[in-house]
Amino acid sequence: MDFQPILEPTVFSEIPQDLIIDDIIILAQCCDNVVNWLRTYGLLARRMRCCCGVEMYETHSSHFQDGYEWRCSPCRRECSIRHGSFFTPSKIPLPLMFKFLYYWSEDLQSHAFLEKHLGWSPNTVVDWKNYLRDICLEEILMNPQPIGGPGKIVEIDESKFGKRKYNRGRLLTGQWVFGMVERDTDDIIMVTVPDRSTATLLPIIQRFIHPQTIIYSDEWASYNILSHSGYTHYTVNHSEIFVDPVTHVHTQKIEGSWGGVKKRQKKGQTTNPELLETHLIEACWRRRHKKNIFGFILRGIRDLYPVI
């Protein structure tokens, strides 16, 4: 038996939506404040049980990096206050982790910025960004949430990600990505696809877009089958117009989304489909939780590393 955080039925306080960077900087000046904050929101254990079965007590520590430890009275065993948490494997001071979580949430996640403001090595930055992307991935995969529904409009489009080959005109090497965005909510789903055939795209549409949705697309032939597949389908001819003057059909929302995602992607410069897929999922996750990204990433961490 290992040390075990004592889990108790807890009603968590909602993570405030109005935190600003000044609040974070001030909080992060004091490690005790950060520890208390992380405990309040369920990211560090509030109680710990020793492997001998006795509840441990918290005391000052001369060798754990946070200045405190859990200690067992009868058997004198001790463990880190991070035990069982998302922060367990790391030696990075908690105030820096706390700042990192906030910066990432605010999309201040360029390598240059994080290396400068956290004093981290490039590898540390990559690792922790990956860990957070894994949290997003886990949630989206466990809870994919199809979009659309009767009377709702979803725009669909395909776009190629990757570097332009200058010596071959407009030819691109890279990876096709298929995107779907719901007009009202802005919820977006993007997945990498090997090609743009009906055989590839239709199963994805059926998996992620509710039946009876109104779908807007360009005139790509693969979409012709949609009106026979339980959807209401309108098209806009991009070579001539961008908004159909009669039906007012347009797909500007999904097309506008590509730019933002590609800009984020550009820094990674990857056309590795697996890596691209995880970047796309992070982009979808951010869109889903745009009202409180900091709150939702902490909730995601809390769900995967329950310590309270």
Ligand SMILES: [Zn+2]
């Ligand atoms: Zn013990």
